[in-house]
Amino acid sequence: MVQELVIAIVAAVSAGALYTAAAAKVVKQYERGVVLRLGRLRNDVRGPGFTMVLPGVERLRKVNMQIVTMPVPAQDGITRDNVTVRVDAVIYFKVVDAASAVIQVEDYRFAVSQMAQTSLRSIIGKSDLDDLLSNREKLNQGLELMIDSPAVGWGVQIDRVEIKDVSLPETMKRSMARQAEADRERRARVINADAELQASKKLAEAAKEMSSQPAALQLRLLQTVVAVAAEKNSTLVLPFPVELLRFLERAQQPVQQQPVQQQPVQQQPVQQQVAPPQTGQPQRPAQGQRAAQAQPRPGPRPPQTSSGASAPTPSPPPVPAPPNAVPARPSRPKPLARH
Structure with missing residues (x-):
C-alpha cells in the first residue's frame, strides 16, 4: 500500500515537472513573444524574461526586434x-x-x-x-x-x-574612360595656356627692365651657363654673342667718336675764259693746251672727198667713268705776262 502511494506521488511530481517544463518559456532581451491561444491572438505581447504558457492551448512565437x-x-x-x-x-x-x-x-x-x-x-x-x-x-x-x-x-x-x-558593360567603361581622359587633357591644356600667358607677361616685364641695362642680359646668360654646367654630365656648347664682345671692347678702350664717312662730291668742270691776246704780242698757249697739242690724235686719217675737202670725223663715244673715280680737277691757266 505504501509502495503504491510512493509510486503515485513520484508519478505526479514527474507529470508536474514535465508540465512546468512545457509551460515555461524564456524571452530574450532583443525578442518579443506573441501568444496565440487556440489560434487567437492574445492582446498582451510578452516581454523579455521568464513567462508561462498553457501547453497544448497556447503557442508562443518569438519575434526578433534587432535591425x-x-x-x-x-x-x-x-x-x-x-x-x-x-x-x-x-x-x-x-x-x-x-x-x-x-x-x-x-x-x-x-x-x-x-x-x-x-x-x-x-x-x-x-x-x-x-x-x-x-x-x-x-x-x-x-x-x-x-x-x-x-x-x-x-x-x-x-x-x-x-x-x-x-x-x-565593358564598352561603356571604355567610352567613359576616353571621355574622362579628354576632359583631363582639355583642362591640362587650359592650365598650360594660362601659365604661358602669365609667363609671357613676366618675360615682357623682365625684357623691359633689361632693355635699360644691356649688361643684365649678359649676366643672365652667364647665370644660365653656371646652372647648366653644375651637373657636369653633359657637353655645353655656348654661343658667344657679339654684344658681349662689344661690351668688353668698350670696357677696355676709352670711348672714341667714330669718324663720319663723307660722300665724294662731284665737281662740275668750270669753264675758263681766256683773255684775248694783245696786238703785237704772241699768244702763249696754256699748259693744258700745250699738253693736248703735244699728244698726237690716234686713229686713221679722215677720207677726202672728190673736191679735196676732208669729210668730218665722227667723235668717239664718251667713255663712262668708273663709279668710284674722282673727277679730275681742271688745271687753272697761268696768267699771261704783261709787258
Missing part, C-alpha cells in the same frame, strides 16, 4: 538613357510591431526582400546613368520611401537603403 541587414540581389535593368546596368543594394530594417509582423504577413523577411528587388528595378528604369553614378543619395531616399510604404502595415520599419555597386 536586420539584408542584401538585395543584383538587378539588371535599362536606365532612362538606354544604358544596360546591373545594380545591387543593401537594406536595413527592423520590426516595430511584433503582432503585425506575425499576423499581417506570412514571412516578413521574404516580403521585404521581394519589395526591395522590385523597387530597385523600378528606380533603375526611372534614373539616368549619371544619377546612378554620382547622385546616389537622392536615389537611396526614393528607394527607401518606395519600400517603406507597404512595410508599415507589416509592422516593419525601413531604417536605411544603400545602393552598393553599379556594374557597366
Whole structure:
C-alpha cells in the first residue's frame, strides 16, 4: 500500500515537472513573444524574461526586434538613357510591431526582400546613368520611401537603403574612360595656356627692365651657363654673342667718336675764259693746251672727198667713268705776262 502511494506521488511530481517544463518559456532581451491561444491572438505581447504558457492551448512565437541587414540581389535593368546596368543594394530594417509582423504577413523577411528587388528595378528604369553614378543619395531616399510604404502595415520599419555597386558593360567603361581622359587633357591644356600667358607677361616685364641695362642680359646668360654646367654630365656648347664682345671692347678702350664717312662730291668742270691776246704780242698757249697739242690724235686719217675737202670725223663715244673715280680737277691757266 505504501509502495503504491510512493509510486503515485513520484508519478505526479514527474507529470508536474514535465508540465512546468512545457509551460515555461524564456524571452530574450532583443525578442518579443506573441501568444496565440487556440489560434487567437492574445492582446498582451510578452516581454523579455521568464513567462508561462498553457501547453497544448497556447503557442508562443518569438519575434526578433534587432535591425536586420539584408542584401538585395543584383538587378539588371535599362536606365532612362538606354544604358544596360546591373545594380545591387543593401537594406536595413527592423520590426516595430511584433503582432503585425506575425499576423499581417506570412514571412516578413521574404516580403521585404521581394519589395526591395522590385523597387530597385523600378528606380533603375526611372534614373539616368549619371544619377546612378554620382547622385546616389537622392536615389537611396526614393528607394527607401518606395519600400517603406507597404512595410508599415507589416509592422516593419525601413531604417536605411544603400545602393552598393553599379556594374557597366565593358564598352561603356571604355567610352567613359576616353571621355574622362579628354576632359583631363582639355583642362591640362587650359592650365598650360594660362601659365604661358602669365609667363609671357613676366618675360615682357623682365625684357623691359633689361632693355635699360644691356649688361643684365649678359649676366643672365652667364647665370644660365653656371646652372647648366653644375651637373657636369653633359657637353655645353655656348654661343658667344657679339654684344658681349662689344661690351668688353668698350670696357677696355676709352670711348672714341667714330669718324663720319663723307660722300665724294662731284665737281662740275668750270669753264675758263681766256683773255684775248694783245696786238703785237704772241699768244702763249696754256699748259693744258700745250699738253693736248703735244699728244698726237690716234686713229686713221679722215677720207677726202672728190673736191679735196676732208669729210668730218665722227667723235668717239664718251667713255663712262668708273663709279668710284674722282673727277679730275681742271688745271687753272697761268696768267699771261704783261709787258
